[in-house]
Each structure stands twice: as C-alpha cells, then as structure tokens.
Amino acid sequence: MVINPLLNLNMNKANIIVLLFLMMFIRPINAEPAPHIGIVEQSLGRDFGIVVGDIIEHYYVVQVPANYNLTPASLPPNGDLDYWLELLNSDYQLISENDQLRRYRLHFTFQTFYAPLDVRALTIPSLAVRFTADDNAHQIAIPAWDFTMSPIKEIVPRGVASDSTQNAFMKADLRPTTISTANLKQQIWILAVSLIILVIFWLSLNGYLFSFARSPFQQAFHEVKKLRKYHAEDSAFSQALQAVHRAFNRRAKQALFAHQIEDFVSQHPELKAYQEKIDNFYQLSAETLYSEQKKGDPTDFDQLLSLCKQLAGAEKLALKKS
Amino acid sequence: MSNAATYSDNYLSDWHQQAVTLQNNINQTILGQENIIELMVLAIFCRGHILLEGDVGVGKTTLLRAAAESLGGDFERIEGTIDLMPHDLVYYTHISSDGKPAVSEGPLLKHGEDLSIFFFNEINRARPQVHSLLLRVMAERSVTAFNKTFHFPHLQVFADRNRIEKDETFELPAAARDRFMMELHIKQPKAEAQLKELMFNTRYYDADKLVDSADKAVLPFNQLNDIATAIQSQIHASDAVQDYAYHLCQALRRPQDYNIQISDVDSEKLVLGGMGPRGISYLARCARANAWLKQRNNVIPEDFxxxxxxxxxxxxxxxxxxxxxxxxxxxxxxxxxxxxxxxx
Known part of the structure; x- marks a missing residue:
C-alpha cells in the first residue's frame, strides 16, 4: 500500500493539537482544594415587603483556620447604625471544629424604623468581624445587604365597595352548598311542643298549674278535697290539717301559731270576718295533732273545705276591690 | 308504764292551785316582773337552777329572796367575792365555847337534806374554783366532805350576777352556765305607772321589809320533786309536737339547714355549739311544765x-x-x- 507522505505529516500535527487540547483538562488526581476561608452559609430572610418596625435577622456561618479565634470585641456594638436602623443584638457561637478548621455562627438582629411613603430600596451597611491567631489577624467582611421597604397602606383599593355583594373586593368563587336541616328542625319543633304539652298536663294533674297565682287557701282546698277520699285512714285528717296550716303559713310568710292569729288578721283585714273560724281551726288542729284526742270524720273534712273556700273567696274579693 | 295510776285525778290540779299561789305571792312583792316570775315558777316545778342577770338595782336579789322565802325550806345565802374559796362553802374553823379550836359544817352542809334554796349572790365575783364546786352541787345535788357524801335532794340554786361590771369578775364557764336551766335577763319595768309606784310607794323602799311582808313557805318544798315528776309523766307530748321540738333544737344548732337568714351573718359559720342533750331535755321539761301551768294536759308549740x-x-x-x-x-x-x- 502506498501512503502519501504529505498526508501523513498533516495527520501527526492534528493529533498533537488534539492531545494538547485534551491536556488542558487534565489535573493531578490527588491534589485537594484549599479550604475556603470566609462565609460558607447565610440566611438573610426575604429582602422585600419589609415595613416600618420589622425585625430583620441575619445568620452567617463563617469558616476560619483552626488556630483562629473570633475576637468578641470586633462584633459591632448594639445601638443605632443609622437614623433609621438599629442593631438590636449581635452574638456568635462556635458550632464545629476539627484539626484544620473552625466554624462560627454569627447572628445579627436589626430593626428598621424607616417609614417610606412608597417602595424604597435601602441597604444595611457591611460589617467586619475579626479573627486572631497569635500575632496574626484575619478580618471577614459581612457584606452590605440591599432590600426594599414597603409603606403601610390599606389593602382594599380605593373606590371598590367592600360591603356590596356585587362589588365586593373579595368574592367566593362558588356559592357554598349547605346541608338541609329542615327535617331536623321539624322534628325538634314537634318534640318541643309535645314536651311542653306533657309538662302542662302533668302540672295540671298535680294541681301545680297556676298555683303561684292561686290563693294558698284555694290550693289547700284542692289538697283537702283529695284527702277527703281517704278519710278512713288515720293520717288523712292530719295531712289535711297540715295542708291548711301550710296555707296560713304561706299567707303569713312565716310559721303561724294560734297566739299570732290576732296580728295575722289585723295584717289581712279581708280575713277579719273569719277570725272566729280560724281560731276554731287552730283549736281543732291542736286537739287532733297535739292532744291526739280526735280523729277526723267527713264532717271535719267538710269544715276544713268550707273554711278554705271562704278564705279563698275573701281573698279573691279583696283582690278585685283593690 | 302507766303513771296515771300513781297520782290521783286531782293531784296535778291541786298543785296547780299552789303554783298560782306561789306566783301571786312573788308578784305581790316584786313589781313588773310577771314574765320572769312565771319562768321562775316553771323552773321551780322542773327542779331547775336559775341564774338571774341584769343591771344594777333592778331587784335581782330581792326577787330571788322573795322566791326563796315563798318556797320555804332551809335557805342559805352566800356572797360571791374574789377571795371566796370552795372550802368556805363546806366548813369553817372557829374557837368553840369551851375555848378549843373547832371545825363546823359550812353554809352548804349545815342544813343537811333540808336545804331548799342555795342563793349565790354575785356569782361572777367568785373564783373558778368555787364555780367548779358549784358544778357538782348543781348537777348531782351532792358534795363530798369529811370523808362522806352529803345529799341535797331538794336543793335549788338561785344565782345572780350583774352585767355592768366586769372588773374583778370571773366569767362563768360554759359548763356551769349549761347547768342552769334558765338564764333570765331581768330588766326594769317600762310602764310609767309601775316606775312611779317604785319611786314613790314607801313599801318598796326597804327590801328586807318587802320580802318579810310576803307569805312564807306557801308550798311544801319537800314535795316539789314528786310534783315535778308527776308533771313530766302526766303531760302528754304528741308525735307532732315532738317533731316540732326536735326541729326547733336542730335549727338552733344548724340554722343553715333550715334556710334561716340573718342580715350580715353567714349562717354556715354562725353557731359553734349549743343546745346539747341537757339543754333540749330542759326545753322539753319546761314546755311540759308550761302546759301544766296553763292547765292543759298536752304540750303545744306555744309552750316551747x-x-x-x-x-x-x-x-x-x-x-x-x-x-x-x-x-x-x-x-x-x-x-x-x-x-x-x-x-x-
């Protein structure tokens, strides 16, 4: 095979150029990169939408050679940095260390008192922190921080109704659907009405209905009337007497005894006409309850019923006249 | 047990007449103290001791003297003083007629079982030691001295104290006060006519003459224990009235349970104690005696x-x-x- 010598020479040149080009990207395999000295991490928060009075907190993690210590006095002192900016606090913490490096976390807390009328760009100036190792010193600069401050303004655009459903500033996308409670309401109503009717029925059965408005003697009348049915029982007449005594006590607003009847009728003149009958009742009561010499018969029940009816009638008449 | 058989039908009514006589006799001597005298008569017929309290010069001593004279029996009086000691009541030492030292029975012992009234004037001037002796005399009607026990079955202690002076006095302990059936607060009469009578009627000027003018020993004092027993056994207290009395006593001890309200007072914390078994027993006894004095055979609430x-x-x-x-x-x-x- 015959090869053109000129062509062979050209191919060698091209190989050398490619080889040189490739050599540009070749580096020693075992060579380690030099550790970075300075800020390795930072957390600065949002740099917009800051309004007057907001607290701004900046965190930095800085890395220095292991023999360097942070000089606390190099941290900026608390106080005004500008007429609108105050450094509230600055502190540091050693968070890790090994043979070669140390990492410090720096924390700066600022508060801005700038009150812009429109959105305004501002800058927190750069700060410097100093590290020392024997006679050597190294200074790390905390870079200036640019941010924008916003004015505090109404969020509802002027001229847009806020109370009209048609022109409301914020409207629901869809009308919410509600669970129907009509059936439940109906059931509750039926239950409540039934319950009220039952309570009224029970009160009327037991004679409590309108008892507050009824004369105590009228109440006693009903009680004695019920007890009359059991007049054969020993305790029935005692209970009937007690019912009438309770009526007197209620009307007198205290326990009323025989010797107080005179005062009682003078305070309730409508009952004055019945004083003798009241005295007789107290005597009958004493004979039955205290002497235990008398047992009630239907006539005695009738006497009590008559007294209660008369006294209730007298009270009703007095009420009408007044 | 039927006590009815023990006493004749007229026993209580006969004694009632005597009680009225006693009451009238004292009322004739002391003006304007009808209610106090009635209570004293009740205490006499319940065989209870009486403590009179009141202002100075309202007639406490005269009233007690009149009651004692009317009752009859042997009567002894002693004045409470700060230097009075228990042994002063029990014995006294003296030189006898033969010139030798002697010990004789004191005011409490010398009358023996016939001692009817022991009148202790100004009791709060005596020391607690004397009160202590009195506790036993009142509770047990006996005292131990000279190595034997003396009994006074008919003894009734009348005592008085004035409520004005507190200097050099000794407050009676609760136990001693509890042994008095009644503590009566005597006040001066309010009626104008009675006050004028006390001012200008010469009959009331000399207390000794006044007491002497009343009838003496209108009752057989040595039968009082029997009539007291008869009253308690003959006067009926029904279940209803017993219930009432029970609730009265309970309400006095625990007013909060009965919704008894007193203005500016916390009912829950008001009463620390009171109306123990002796007190409620005295209340029932007196209620019975009151029913008897009102000529009833049964107790009613008004008696309480x-x-x-x-x-x-x-x-x-x-x-x-x-x-x-x-x-x-x-x-x-x-x-x-x-x-x-x-x-x-």
Missing amino acids: HAVIRAISKHRIFLNPVYNYNGEAIIEELISGVLNTIPSP
Whole structure:
C-alpha cells in the first residue's frame, strides 16, 4: 500500500493539537482544594415587603483556620447604625471544629424604623468581624445587604365597595352548598311542643298549674278535697290539717301559731270576718295533732273545705276591690 | 308504764292551785316582773337552777329572796367575792365555847337534806374554783366532805350576777352556765305607772321589809320533786309536737339547714355549739311544765315559744367573729327559728 507522505505529516500535527487540547483538562488526581476561608452559609430572610418596625435577622456561618479565634470585641456594638436602623443584638457561637478548621455562627438582629411613603430600596451597611491567631489577624467582611421597604397602606383599593355583594373586593368563587336541616328542625319543633304539652298536663294533674297565682287557701282546698277520699285512714285528717296550716303559713310568710292569729288578721283585714273560724281551726288542729284526742270524720273534712273556700273567696274579693 | 295510776285525778290540779299561789305571792312583792316570775315558777316545778342577770338595782336579789322565802325550806345565802374559796362553802374553823379550836359544817352542809334554796349572790365575783364546786352541787345535788357524801335532794340554786361590771369578775364557764336551766335577763319595768309606784310607794323602799311582808313557805318544798315528776309523766307530748321540738333544737344548732337568714351573718359559720342533750331535755321539761301551768294536759308549740329564750340563749355559742353583737344575733336567730319552723 502506498501512503502519501504529505498526508501523513498533516495527520501527526492534528493529533498533537488534539492531545494538547485534551491536556488542558487534565489535573493531578490527588491534589485537594484549599479550604475556603470566609462565609460558607447565610440566611438573610426575604429582602422585600419589609415595613416600618420589622425585625430583620441575619445568620452567617463563617469558616476560619483552626488556630483562629473570633475576637468578641470586633462584633459591632448594639445601638443605632443609622437614623433609621438599629442593631438590636449581635452574638456568635462556635458550632464545629476539627484539626484544620473552625466554624462560627454569627447572628445579627436589626430593626428598621424607616417609614417610606412608597417602595424604597435601602441597604444595611457591611460589617467586619475579626479573627486572631497569635500575632496574626484575619478580618471577614459581612457584606452590605440591599432590600426594599414597603409603606403601610390599606389593602382594599380605593373606590371598590367592600360591603356590596356585587362589588365586593373579595368574592367566593362558588356559592357554598349547605346541608338541609329542615327535617331536623321539624322534628325538634314537634318534640318541643309535645314536651311542653306533657309538662302542662302533668302540672295540671298535680294541681301545680297556676298555683303561684292561686290563693294558698284555694290550693289547700284542692289538697283537702283529695284527702277527703281517704278519710278512713288515720293520717288523712292530719295531712289535711297540715295542708291548711301550710296555707296560713304561706299567707303569713312565716310559721303561724294560734297566739299570732290576732296580728295575722289585723295584717289581712279581708280575713277579719273569719277570725272566729280560724281560731276554731287552730283549736281543732291542736286537739287532733297535739292532744291526739280526735280523729277526723267527713264532717271535719267538710269544715276544713268550707273554711278554705271562704278564705279563698275573701281573698279573691279583696283582690278585685283593690 | 302507766303513771296515771300513781297520782290521783286531782293531784296535778291541786298543785296547780299552789303554783298560782306561789306566783301571786312573788308578784305581790316584786313589781313588773310577771314574765320572769312565771319562768321562775316553771323552773321551780322542773327542779331547775336559775341564774338571774341584769343591771344594777333592778331587784335581782330581792326577787330571788322573795322566791326563796315563798318556797320555804332551809335557805342559805352566800356572797360571791374574789377571795371566796370552795372550802368556805363546806366548813369553817372557829374557837368553840369551851375555848378549843373547832371545825363546823359550812353554809352548804349545815342544813343537811333540808336545804331548799342555795342563793349565790354575785356569782361572777367568785373564783373558778368555787364555780367548779358549784358544778357538782348543781348537777348531782351532792358534795363530798369529811370523808362522806352529803345529799341535797331538794336543793335549788338561785344565782345572780350583774352585767355592768366586769372588773374583778370571773366569767362563768360554759359548763356551769349549761347547768342552769334558765338564764333570765331581768330588766326594769317600762310602764310609767309601775316606775312611779317604785319611786314613790314607801313599801318598796326597804327590801328586807318587802320580802318579810310576803307569805312564807306557801308550798311544801319537800314535795316539789314528786310534783315535778308527776308533771313530766302526766303531760302528754304528741308525735307532732315532738317533731316540732326536735326541729326547733336542730335549727338552733344548724340554722343553715333550715334556710334561716340573718342580715350580715353567714349562717354556715354562725353557731359553734349549743343546745346539747341537757339543754333540749330542759326545753322539753319546761314546755311540759308550761302546759301544766296553763292547765292543759298536752304540750303545744306555744309552750316551747314561752320558754325557749330563757333556756336556749345562754346555751348557744357563736363564732367569735359575731361576739361583738352576740346578744342581738342570738335574739334574731331564735326569732328566725320560731318564724321558720312550721308546726305541724
């Protein structure tokens, strides 16, 4: 095979150029990169939408050679940095260390008192922190921080109704659907009405209905009337007497005894006409309850019923006249 | 047990007449103290001791002397003083007629079983040691001296004290006060006519003559124990009235349970104690005696009303917070109880 010598020479040149080009990207395999000295991490928060009075907190993690210590006095002192900016606090913490490096976390807390009328760009100036190792010193600069401050303004655009459903500033996308409670309401109503009717029925059965408005003697009348049915029982007449005594006590607003009847009728003149009958009742009561010499018969029940009816009638008449 | 068989039908009514005589006799001597005298008569027929309290010069001593003279029996009187000691009541030493030292029985012992009234004037001037002796005499009607026990079956102690002076006096212990069936607060009459009578009627100028002018020993004093027993056994207290009396006593001890309200007073913390078994027993006894004096055979609630103040007032002990106004509060408490507890 015959090869053109000129062509062979050209191919060698091209190989050398490619080889040189490739050599540009070749580096020693075992060579380690030099550790970075300075800020390795930072957390600065949002740099917009800051309004007057907001607290701004900046965190930095800085890395220095292991023999360097942070000089606390190099941290900026608390106080005004500008007429609108105050450094509230600055502190540091050693968070890790090994043979070669140390990492410090720096924390700066600022508060801005700038009150812009429109959105305004501002800058927190750069700060410097100093590290020392024997006679050597190294200074790390905390870079200036640019941010924008916003004015505090109404969020509802002027001229847009806020109370009209048609022109409301914020409207629901869809009308919410509600669970129907009509059936439940109906059931509750039926239950409540039934319950009220039952309570009224029970009160009327037991004679409590309108008892507050009824004369105590009228109440006693009903009680004695019920007890009359059991007049054969020993305790029935005692209970009937007690019912009438309770009526007197209620009307007198205290326990009323025989010797107080005179005062009682003078305070309730409508009952004055019945004083003798009241005295007789107290005597009958004493004979039955205290002497235990008398047992009630239907006539005695009738006497009590008559007294209660008369006294209730007298009270009703007095009420009408007044 | 039927006590009815023990006493004749007229026994109680005969004695009732004598009780009225006694009451009238004392009323003739002492003016304007009808209610106090009635309570004293009740205590006499319940064989209870009486403590009179009141202002100076209202006639406490005269009243007790008149009651003692009317009752008859042997009567002994002693004045409470700060240097009085228990042995002064029991014996005294002296030089006998033959010139030798002698020990004789003192005022308490010398009358033996015939001692009817032991009148202790100004009791709060005596020391607690004397009160202590008195506790036993009142509770047991006996005292031990000269190595033997002396009994006084008919003894009734009448005592008085004035409530004005507190200097050089000794407050009676609660136990001693509890042994008095009644503590009666004697006040001067309010009626104008009675006050004029006391001012200008010469009959009342000399207390000794006044007491002497009344009939003496209108009762057979040595039969009082029997009639007292008869009254208690013959006068009936029904279940209804027993219930009523029980609730009265309970309400006096625990007013909060009966919703008894007194203005500016916390009912829960008002009463510390009072109306113990002796007190409630005295109340029932006096209620029976009152029923008898009113010529009834059974007790009614009004009998308790008549005596409850005299018997319960000195037995109710209030929380010290309320002591500043204690008397008024106790009075209000009793009224509240009477107005609240229904009967039947």
